[in-house]
Amino acid sequence: MKRFAALMTSAALLATQAGLAQMGAPGERPPMMSAVPGPLAAKYKSDADKILQAAMADDEGYAHLAYLTDHIGKRLSGSPQLNTAVEWGAELMRKAGLQNVQIQPVMVPHWVRGNESATITYKGETGTITKPLHMLGLGMSVGTPKGGITAPVVFVHDFAEFDALSNDQVKGKIVVFNPGWHGYGVGSMYRTGSQGRSAAKGAAAVLVRSATGLAMQTPHTGTLRYDEKQAKIPSAAISVEDALLIERLAKEGPVQVHLEMDAHMEPDVKAGNVIGEIVGSEHPEQVVVLGGHIDSWDVGQGAQDDGSGIMATFEAVSLIHKLGLKPKRTIRIVFWVNEENGGAGGRAYRQWIGDKIGDQVAAIEMDGGAEKPLGIGYGGFGRARRPAPPSPGAAAAAPAPSGFDESSLSAEEKQSFVYMRDIVCLLGSIGTDTVSPGGGGSDIGPIVADGVPALSPHTVGDHYFDWHHTEADTLDKVDPDSFKRNTAMLSVVAYVLADMDGRLAGRKGVARE
Structure with missing residues (x-):
């Protein structure tokens, strides 16, 4: 679906x-x-x-x-x-x-996933943490350059937090969205709508918490929607646990992610x-x-x-x-x-x-x-x-009442x-x-x-x-x-x-x- x-x-x-x-x-x-x-x-x-x-x-x-x-x-x-x-x-x-x-x-x-992987690195006063992330590239995503992307992480919960950031705070970085679990409608809104607004501020890539309430290190794929007015940047979903880990570490100090994705389109x-x-x-x-x-x-x-x-x-x-x-x-x-x-x-x-x-x-x-x-x-x-997904600068609308x-x-x-x-x-x-x-x-x-x-x-x-x-x-x-x-x-x-x-x-x- x-x-x-x-x-x-x-x-x-x-x-x-x-x-x-x-x-x-x-x-x-x-x-x-x-x-x-x-x-x-x-x-x-x-x-x-x-x-x-x-x-x-x-x-x-x-x-x-x-x-x-x-x-x-x-x-x-x-x-x-x-x-x-x-x-x-x-x-x-x-x-x-x-x-x-x-x-x-x-x-x-005909979208082809290809090989893909992501690794997080944190260097702080208590030592270094390096571990692979549980990830799945989002459908229709572009891939990374050969050799991948290594960039600092910008962690945000929602579009409001992201929109409050300046372009300089985002440019060249990997944006991680973790809106929590408020139903599939909200989760999929971030999956489909985070690429364009991130690219508009110069982000190198996007990682989104999987649209699920179940935390079992299981990433969920799904399609995305690029804004044709913006550059297409690599985008992937990560597991609930990994999104929460990044959130915790980002509060302590700089977090870096290395992302490799061979994703590409072939003829219909x-x-x-x-x-x-x-x-x-x-x-x-x-x-x-x-x-x-x-x-x-x-x-x-x-x-x-x-x-x-x-x-x-x-x-x-x-x-x-x-x-x-x-x-x-x-x-x-x-x-x-x-x-x-x-x-x-x-x-x-x-x-x-x-x-x-x-x-x-x-x-x-x-x-x-x-x-x-x-x-x-x-x-x-x-x-x-x-x-x-709301346009950049606009508040995200809540799902309509039932x-x-x-x-x-x-x-x-x-x-x-x-x-x-x-x-x-x-x-x-x-x-x-x-x-x-x-x-x-x-x-x-x-x-x-x-x-x-x-x-x-x-x-x-x-x-x-x-x-x-x-x-x-x-x-x-x-x-x-x-x-x-x-x-x-x-x-x-x-x-x-x-x-x-x-x-x-x-x-x-x-x-x-």
Whole structure:
């Protein structure tokens, strides 16, 4: 999950599931609305029970995830492994009997990490400390000159402290940011936004505390965003422990870091979105689309982020087909490409839809891990996406509050919540019978900005940010039972949305990178 593309205006407020759990202060949860039975629960009970029973007994989805993670592995955009996964995904859809299976060509960036290392040196009255740092270069970063960079450290907690420094205090030095842990939104704001403002004052490089609350000497990568008006400087994430060590030592005396990074860009590579369908029986032109992103970072196995998402959504669609259920509208599964460091797949899908955007009935993205699901998130009505990095000299905005004002909804939006609370009545047996205001994801951001209703699973979110973007994002982190519950919930929701007479309401916004 890169949390890089599809930042929304307040009109859209498109939070991802993971964002719902942790975009604000750690531990915050969006409000959960309980199920309220209505005509949809009565009409679809029999079909839903069949889906739930089949999903909870199904082992194929998890087996597919195991193959993807163990045998194909990490799938960075531009890598041979990604294109192997794309071809495998298309064949998987064909074998499942889905219709109109295709690979939509998409050109993706090819960033190469190369060798990298960092070492800290402190010389004080009590002696010298030299030790390697636990680090991972940030995606799309430039590398250091051959032989690396050796420079003094400037330690700051936040942008306010940094902006108070003069250019002379920063020029030629390595800036270390440690904003603490205040949720992923704040952490990723420093990861993506510290390079430009540091370069503007002449910094040689940037090191950022990893965007996680877990301290286990595990660095977290993720993409950055360079300011095209400034020089591009090498940037890396360091572990929580190392960030705190630098903070302590910097209070005692001068700290120096030697940084070496071979990171570089190569020409774009052809990859693709993987698409398959169950064609609607009455309104085939109308589409409920669901999926996740097939690419991952080049560390770990991309198991939670986002192998679990594409395999749970695929199995959700596959089960509907296996059970012989024929919804009135088309159900489309998409494995989007290049979510982590570019968003090319989501943009290409929007271009492919063209002027048929009004036929996109709903978009469901699973990109927050397959932890225990609590229910489904719907629409742009809860917490805002994480704030964009402030411009130099401007104060960093706090994440928007998570309050939900039902009275501000339109009549169509209120009716949509009635529909959703009715639908989740079908999910009581698996414990996912709630609706939360807020749902979406980066890949569906471009179509959701044009008014397509957005949904995403709402999970407990206990450990997702401990694992994602790290070497620890491996299959063993995905609990089979939780995976099945996510699959079951997605399958029932997608099927009912594709077959019911009514439609959900969406909100238009502005997607930007």
